[in-house]
Amino acid sequence: MSELLTIGEVARRSGVATSALRYYDERGLITSQRAGSGHRRYQRPVLRRIAFIVFAQRVGLTLDDIASELEKLPDNRVPSRRDWSRLSATWTARIDARIAELELLKSGLTRCIGCGCLSLDRCQLTNPGDRAAGLGPGPAYWMGNL
Amino acid sequence: MSELLTIGEVARRSGVATSALRYYDERGLITSQRAGSGHRRYQRPVLRRIAFIVFAQRVGLTLDDIASELEKLPDNRVPSRRDWSRLSATWTARIDARIAELELLKSGLTRCIGCGCLSLDRCQLTNPGDRAAGLGPGPAYWMGNL
DNA sequence: TTATCAGTTCAAGTGAGCTTGAAGTCAACG
DNA sequence: CGTTGACTTCAAGCTCACTTGAACTGATAA
Numbered sequence: 001m002s003e004l005l006t007i008g009e010v011a012r013r014s015g016v017a018t019s020a021l022r023y024y025d026e027r028g029l030i031t032s033q034r035a036g037s038g039h040r041r042y043q044r045p046v047l048r049r050i051a052f053i054v055f056a057q058r059v060g061l062t063l064d065d066i067a068s069e070l071e072k073l074p075d076n077r078v079p080s081r082r083d084w085s086r087l088s089a090t091w092t093a094r095i096d097a098r099i100a101e102l103e104l105l106k107s108g109l110t111r112c113i114g115c116g117c118l119s120l121d122r123c124q125l126t127n128p129g130d131r132a133a134g135l136g137p138g139p140a141y142w143m144g145n146l
Numbered sequence: 147m148s149e150l151l152t153i154g155e156v157a158r159r160s161g162v163a164t165s166a167l168r169y170y171d172e173r174g175l176i177t178s179q180r181a182g183s184g185h186r187r188y189q190r191p192v193l194r195r196i197a198f199i200v201f202a203q204r205v206g207l208t209l210d211d212i213a214s215e216l217e218k219l220p221d222n223r224v225p226s227r228r229d230w231s232r233l234s235a236t237w238t239a240r241i242d243a244r245i246a247e248l249e250l251l252k253s254g255l256t257r258c259i260g261c262g263c264l265s266l267d268r269c270q271l272t273n274p275g276d277r278a279a280g281l282g283p284g285p286a287y288w289m290g291n292l
Numbered sequence: 293t294t295a296t297c298a299g300t301t302c303a304a305g306t307g308a309g310c311t312t313g314a315a316g317t318c319a320a321c322g
Numbered sequence: 323c324g325t326t327g328a329c330t331t332c333a334a335g336c337t338c339a340c341t342t343g344a345a346c347t348g349a350t351a352a
Contacts (some may be wrong), residue, residue: 008298018339027339037348039299056256059248060206063339084314088255095252101246102205107235107239134148154328164329165311183318185329209309286306 004033004041014050021050029053029067045078052087059095148188150179160196164236165198175199191224198233205241 011018012024025040030049031039049070059115072087073079157164170176172184172243176195195216202212218233219225 006298017341020339023340035299037299038301039348055251055341058251091255092252095248095255099248102241102245102248104319105201105204106238109237109241153327163311165308169310170328181329183329184331185318203309 004043005034005046007040007042010042010046010050013047014054016050016054024050024063026055027063027067029063029070048079048084054129056091059091059098091133136138148183150189153178156188156192156196159193160200161195162200170196170199170209173209173213175216188240189199189224192199192274194225194230198230205237206244227278 005013007018010016010021014021016024021030022040024124025032030046030053032046034041035041052070053063053066054067057063061069069087073083077102151159153164153167156162156167160167162170167176171178176188176192176199178188178192199209199212202215203209203262205214215233219229261286274282
């Protein structure tokens with residue numbers, strides 16, 4: 001068994017489809033070498049990288065966000081346990097922030113919608129979140145604009 | 147000032163674009179009457195409904211999910227405070243579930259990625275979530291398939 | 293030798309949740 | 323009377339994160 005993994009092996013081990021892996025490759029989220037045949041060959045640490053990508057997506061980040069996170073890893077060597085630990089540390093903070101937002105949402109749900117006491121345009125619940133930050137498509141920011 | 151709101155008024159009060167409101171209307175998430183001119187006219191309680199839609203989206207639900215939630219409201223009369231309370235109650239449970247998932251993710255991040263002790267294919271962190279449930283596109287379920 | 297399999301590229305398609313543009317209607321203002 | 327502004331419909335476009343399909347290569351197995 002070789003040191004390098006084929007895309008199929010990586011797909012089986014990570015549960016991520018080969019098409020998605022090629023897409024990540026193309027977007028620069030993961031890197032590969034090429035075998036003589038032109039086939040991609042991956043180093044084993046790519047698995048940890050993919051794990052990180054999947055986790056981060058479940059937390060709600062876009063691939064662009066994830067890419068800039070991954071850039072914090074050293075690129076001159078295989079990331080060490082320490083490198084990952086550092087990254088993960090800032091991550092627990094992000095997750096906590098998202099949890100806090102959900103808590104706020106929960107209380108807002110109760111106060112503003114559930115109880116009936118407030119009309120929408122008087123609601124003062126602030127929006128500390130991603131949705132308002134990324135002002136793109138989608139129902140825009142909430143509250144505080146009237 | 148009339149009892150009924152124009153789409154522009156609703157947009158200003160809710161912070162949701164008129165195009166989005168028409169889209170919600172088309173999808174049946176909100177209902178409107180028509181003025182003689184053919185213009186949409188909304189009853190004031192639509193604001194609360196829109197509030198609910200935006201909240202639910204921030205919690206992470208699709209418009210389809212939200213539509214079926216909204217169907218639980220009585221359609222023969224304007225929803226009362228009690229009706230909204232009932233809906234909100236099941237919602238705090240949903241939010242708590244999502245929070246629990248994030249907590250799990252956090253611990254998984256630390257255990258599986260941060261600490262370096264595990265290789266991906268041996269990780270036993272289960273996936274109790276939406277991502278695995280909706281087996282559609284996207285990085286599929288994680289763990290437990292090897 | 294032929295078939296199968298795992299891989300390759302590139303272009304196009306998908307679904308969610310809208311936005312944008314074109315062309316038109318209607319009421320009010322000056 | 324013209325024009326502004328708010329609205330209408332319908333069709334097409336957009337972003338994200340992929341997936342799918344077509345056409346191809348190269349290595350191995352029968």
